[in-house]
Amino acid sequence: MAVAGFASTPTKSSYDVVIVGGAIMGASTAWFLSDNKDFNGSVLVVERDPSYESCSTAHTNSCMRQQFSSPLNVRISQFAADFVKNLRSYMGGDARVPEMDIQNYGYLYLADNDGFANVLRANQKVQLDNGAETRLLSPDDIAREYPFYNVEDLVLGSINTKDEGYFDGGGVFDWFRRSSRERGVEYVANEVVAMTKNAAGTRVESVTLKSGEVIACGQIVNASGPRAARTAKMAGIEVPVEPRKRFTWIFAAEQPLDRDLPLTIDPTGVHFRQDGPQSYLAGCPADPDPAVEFDDFHMDHNRWQDHVWPIIATRIPQFEAIKVVTEWAGHYAYNTLDQNAILGAHPEVGNFVFLNGFSGHGLQQSPAMGRGTAEWLAYGEFRSLDLTPFGFERIVEGRPFVEKAVI
Structure with missing residues (x-):
């Protein structure tokens, strides 16, 4: 860059x-x-x-979603999607500007209790009212569309695959x-x-x-x-506003999935998604999650071994054998x-x-x-x-x- x-x-x-x-x-x-x-x-x-x-x-991690609970945040992301997909046009038709799109594997929010399931239902109504195409999925729906997930503990899922996923x-x-x-x-x-x-x-x-x-x-x-x-x-x-550390890992799987992995927000707070054709990305905050120094990008290697990998392997048993390819720590500009x-x-x-x-x-x-x-x-x-x-x-x-x- x-x-x-x-x-x-x-x-x-x-x-x-x-x-x-x-x-x-x-x-x-x-x-x-x-x-x-x-x-x-x-x-x-x-x-x-x-x-x-x-x-x-x-x-x-260069992701975009429409799944917010505030109508204003939904509209903000809708403009972002339009801007990305029409970047060359916004920039005056400059032929040097690349044609861009969004890799629409979507965000999949998972709820393991009725309280959060009701939040997803209320959020979906806001999103639909503002032009998003969010769908609610029962555990059976999730298993049918994404058979690699363990859904035993789940109550509901929420996904939107229009203008939601990865962009450049x-x-x-x-x-x-x-x-x-x-x-x-x-x-x-x-x-x-x-x-x-x-x-x-x-x-x-x-x-x-x-x-x-x-x-x-x-x-x-x-x-x-x-x-x-x-x-x-x-x-x-x-x-x-203070710097809060966020960890990211890119990993490869011994048995890659047969379809794109949505950006999955597990009930534990760990999230993971497709990254390349046969690579995946995972992320989570530190625990505890204090403000850090501006130059503190130190990785907590135990966070992967003790927390993130077991959660991923539990949610997707096919990811029992995975290997970290690269990793980094970045900062959120966190509004407390x-x-x-x-x-x-x-x-x-x-x-x-x-x-x-x-x-x-x-x-x-x-x-x-x-x-x-x-x-x-x-x-x-x-x-x-x-x-x-x-x-x-x-x-x-x-x-x-x-x-x-x-x-």
Whole structure:
């Protein structure tokens, strides 16, 4: 994912928009600004590590789902699906942009008790009302469609195989950056280390870069992923986002399945899915699951042996003999209030714009959230989708945005 040609210092001393963080959210916002005919301002994206080696975007599993409990989250993913499937068209028909699609093996939520089964039923109604094609499966249905599962403990399943599964998130990310840079968005390999506000404390007037430059800004976007709280603190703002570690394993099976494996959310919280023609992916959080240091990507090898592998082998007996091919730890930008996005301007520091706290579903939400943030920057309002329920006011009030389908 490395991008060649990043300068270390900006070409100007003032920009209309400074975006702190150039991973998927910052890149999406920058691209939508560059695509907005009503916006002709200057945009600077400051990325501390243009190799993107440690960012959440680089560690993503690149999945997309429609199965949320909130109508707004469903619509956000519907736009993402349309954007991915029509990426070339969105980017002006540029023949260099690849044709993309979604590998629609779906997400399969499994319930082993009546309480969660009722949640799946309620969620399905929301999803159907908003145009998704979610189906509820009895244990017998699951066994008939996916005979490799052990269904003895199950009560219900929920699956949608339209616009739900794997997509090329890295490809979308690459074209966000490439296209916006060609249109004049400036990326620099640097780091924002301080911010200066006006005397009234109502605006951020400038940012200071690690290399010493002081850059004036009209508006500033906090798109710094798990580092969101550190960035906000420079403006005297507290935001409840912290890095939480998530483990991923790619494994091969001695006896591969005869059909695609949906992204299976086991009742234990472990999830696993098809990865390649004969390889699979599994993931889970740490236990316990505290905030970690920004540079802590240490793998807990016992987590696989003692927890993940036994769960997979129990759910899919055919996976009794599997072998880890590769593994990594990444970070969620975890919103401790409600595991949902924080979006829009700060109520007092009016030019400080949040784009934070996606808690694991950021990549699939990046097209809609980048578009919405660009609209806010250009017009002072959301126009395509009303994203105001994600506003910072709910953080101040301690009022969670309720989303029951969080992985």
